[in-house]
Amino acid sequence: MGQQGPDGTTRQDQHGQGRLLPGDGTVDLAAHLDLHGPPPFSDGRPGAVSLIDQVDKAGLTGRGGAGFPTGRKLRAVVEAGRRGGAMHSQVGTVVVANGAESEPASRKDRQLLSQSPHLVLDGMVLAAEAVGATRTYLCVHAAAPGGAVQGGGPPREALGGPLREAVVSRERSGLNRVPIQVVEIPGGYVSSQETALVNLINGGRAVPTFVPPRPAVRGAHKRPTLVQNVETLANIALIARYGADWFRQAGDAEAPGTALVTVSGAVTSPGVYEVDLGSRVTDLISLAGGPAADPQAVLAGGYFGGWLPMQALAGLRLSQPSLRRAGASLGPGVIVLLPAAACPLAETAHAVAYLAGQSAGQCGPCKLGLPVLAECMQRIAFGRPGRDLLGSVQQVFALVAGRGACHLPDSAAGLAAGTLAVFEAEVRRHAEQGPCPRVNHPQVLPAPDLVPA
Amino acid sequence: MTGRNVQQTLRVNPIACDSHGLCMELLPELVAADPWGYPIIRPGPVPAELLPLARRAVTACPTLALLLIRADDQADPPQT
Numbered sequence: 366m367g368q369q370g371p372d373g374t375t376r377q378d379q380h381g382q383g384r385l386l387p388g389d390g391t392v393d394l395a396a397h398l399d400l401h402g403p404p405p406f407s408d409g410r411p412g413a414v415s416l417i418d419q420v421d422k423a424g425l426t427g428r429g430g431a432g433f434p435t436g437r438k439l440r441a442v443v444e445a446g447r448r449g450g451a452m453h454s455q456v457g458t459v460v461v462a463n464g465a466e467s468e469p470a471s472r473k474d475r476q477l478l479s480q481s482p483h484l485v486l487d488g489m490v491l492a493a494e495a496v497g498a499t500r501t502y503l504c505v506h507a508a509a510p511g512g513a514v515q516g517g518g519p520p521r522e523a524l525g526g527p528l529r530e531a532v533v534s535r536e537r538s539g540l541n542r543v544p545i546q547v548v549e550i551p552g553g554y555v556s557s558q559e560t561a562l563v564n565l566i567n568g569g570r571a572v573p574t575f576v577p578p579r580p581a582v583r584g585a586h587k588r589p590t591l592v593q594n595v596e597t598l599a600n601i602a603l604i605a606r607y608g609a610d611w612f613r614q615a616g617d618a619e620a621p622g623t624a625l626v627t628v629s630g631a632v633t634s635p636g637v638y639e640v641d642l643g644s645r646v647t648d649l650i651s652l653a654g655g656p657a658a659d660p661q662a663v664l665a666g667g668y669f670g671g672w673l674p675m676q677a678l679a680g681l682r683l684s685q686p687s688l689r690r691a692g693a694s695l696g697p698g699v700i701v702l703l704p705a706a707a708c709p710l711a712e713t714a715h716a717v718a719y720l721a722g723q724s725a726g727q728c729g730p731c732k733l734g735l736p737v738l739a740e741c742m743q744r745i746a747f748g749r750p751g752r753d754l755l756g757s758v759q760q761v762f763a764l765v766a767g768r769g770a771c772h773l774p775d776s777a778a779g780l781a782a783g784t785l786a787v788f789e790a791e792v793r794r795h796a797e798q799g800p801c802p803r804v805n806h807p808q809v810l811p812a813p814d815l816v817p818a
Numbered sequence: 819m820t821g822r823n824v825q826q827t828l829r830v831n832p833i834a835c836d837s838h839g840l841c842m843e844l845l846p847e848l849v850a851a852d853p854w855g856y857p858i859i860r861p862g863p864v865p866a867e868l869l870p871l872a873r874r875a876v877t878a879c880p881t882l883a884l885l886l887i888r889a890d891d892q893a894d895p896p897q898t
């Protein structure tokens with residue numbers, strides 16, 4: 366990789382792993398300022414290159430799962446703030462940093478927040494300046510017992526306290542131009558969806574709400590609100606300092622920059638790795654020590670993603686557009702290697718049951734459809750599925766996709782339907798002979814015991 | 819971007835909807851029932867000749883779950 370830092374040295378060589386995770390252990394404020402200096406506020410300097418222009422030019426996309434262009438989100442909030450007129454320009458917009466990382470197979474946000482908290486906090490205050498925000502919130506999960514994937518990083522309950530301390534340490538140095546409030550969110554998977562965070566901040570429950578209004582238009586405190594993943598914000602902090610050209614020195618043309626990827630399952634060294642976007646998926650698996658057992662497939666993108674059989678990995682690049690083309694996704698940077706000794710249908714059945722259990726129960730099709738879907742997947746994995754059962758999955762897919770207030774039903778249905786397509790041969794074998802002993806393999810995909818929102 | 823010519827789409831707020839089914843009775847041209855009795859809306863902008871009926875269905879929904887929304891309101895950035 367070898368990106369040039371501002372001082373001309375090679376960040377990679379000097380500091381070990383990379384841009385966002387410069388080494389092992391926490392980078393405290395003093396070390397952070399040594400490494401990067403203070404956040405470069407533009408202070409309305411005439412001629413100062415706008416941060417939003419830089420972010421556009423850098424081609425930064427959201428690292429929370431969907432990969433939406435960050436510059437466009439920043440602009441949408443600025444424009445909504447302007448449209449709001451005097452009222453908004455006086456009280457300002459809001460920035461929400463999403464560090465909840467509800468995706469069960471992901472640990473990268475926890476690793477980032479514990480190792481490089483000030484990069485995220487810089488990103489928050491710089492984004493706040495760019496969109497005219499006067500309040501910012503950093504959302505992390507409250508204690509979440511059990512079910513964590515391997516690979517280092519502190520348990521969830523450890524994050525809130527250290528982050529508050531990090532915020533306080535900056536106050537003394539005047540680095541927080543806007544107040545930063547650390548919010549510990551309750552509940553499960555959907556509590557970190559952007560409208561759920563906004564609803565919680567507004568005094569409601571951490572459950573998704575209907576859009577419109579979208580948060581960018583009317584969110585926290587009824588003001589235009591920028592919700593951005595913490596890794597996205599950390600990248601903003603780097604782009605503000607070193608510029609778009611520097612940012613693009615890593616990654617490829619369609620997916621610039623680096624990504625934090627959590628690699629788990631049947632690899633020798635599971636953990637969080639920072640890699641250039643556009644690098645090979647197989648190289649990342651090698652970086653994680655290579656397969657620890659005979660592998661059969663990769664779940665790319667987590668539970669909003671999809672399965673890729675090993676053959677599909679040949680030459681495959683790791684980026685949102687590339688993995689989308691292959692029928693999966695990068696999601697929030699999740700790669701799970703499934704050993705040949707495990708049953709992909711049983712694994713997916715567990716995952717879909719987990720997702721069904723995470724429904725907030727607010728929307729009819731989600732509340733009523735996902736249990737049916739989970740039941741179908743259970744019978745396909747552990748029984749002898751007939752054609753009718755496979756047809757049912759397609760039917761439920763059509764009935765739930767796009768019909769919830771959030772994307773939970775879409776992703777559960779997409780994962781189920783995608784699995785039946787990718788593992789068609791397995792499904793046929795289950796239909797003819799019933800399940801094989803691999804269904805008893807210990808579960809590879811994590812399904813934490815979270816209380817749904 | 820003045821209101822007049824902006825196309826409208828019909829949407830259900832699935833959180834507010836409690837499957838009363840009034841909308842399907844009043845506007846079968848655009849709304850069908852799923853197996854659980856929840857409305858499935860025909861995608862795309864509401865044809866001009868159906869707009870009056872659509873407005874009536876919107877007003878009739880007891881939980882205010884049926885909405886006419888500017889077709890361009892789901893634009894940028896999308897819900898993710």
Ligand SMILES: Cc1cc2nc3c(=O)[nH]c(=O)nc-3n(C[C@H](O)[C@H](O)[C@H](O)COP(=O)(O)O)c2cc1C
Pocket residue numbers: 426427428429430431432433463464465466467468554555556557558559560592593594595597598771772773897898
């Ligand atoms: C059910 C659900 C759960 C989500 N959980 C998270 C999460 O834990 N962290 C996150 O950054 N984004 C999560 N998202 C995506 C957010 O809604 C939002 O798109 C994201 O925080 C935007 O940040 P980005 O553009 O920087 O990626 C979730 C979305 C859904 C539908």
Ligand code: SF4
Pocket residue numbers: 555572573574723724725726727728729731732768769770771772773774832
């Ligand atoms: S789609 Fe499901 S999880 Fe999402 S808000 Fe509706 S009920 Fe809750």
Ligand code: SF4
Pocket residue numbers: 830834835836837838839840841842855856857878879880881882883884
């Ligand atoms: S009338 Fe309203 S509550 Fe009843 S089914 Fe239609 S949208 Fe839902």
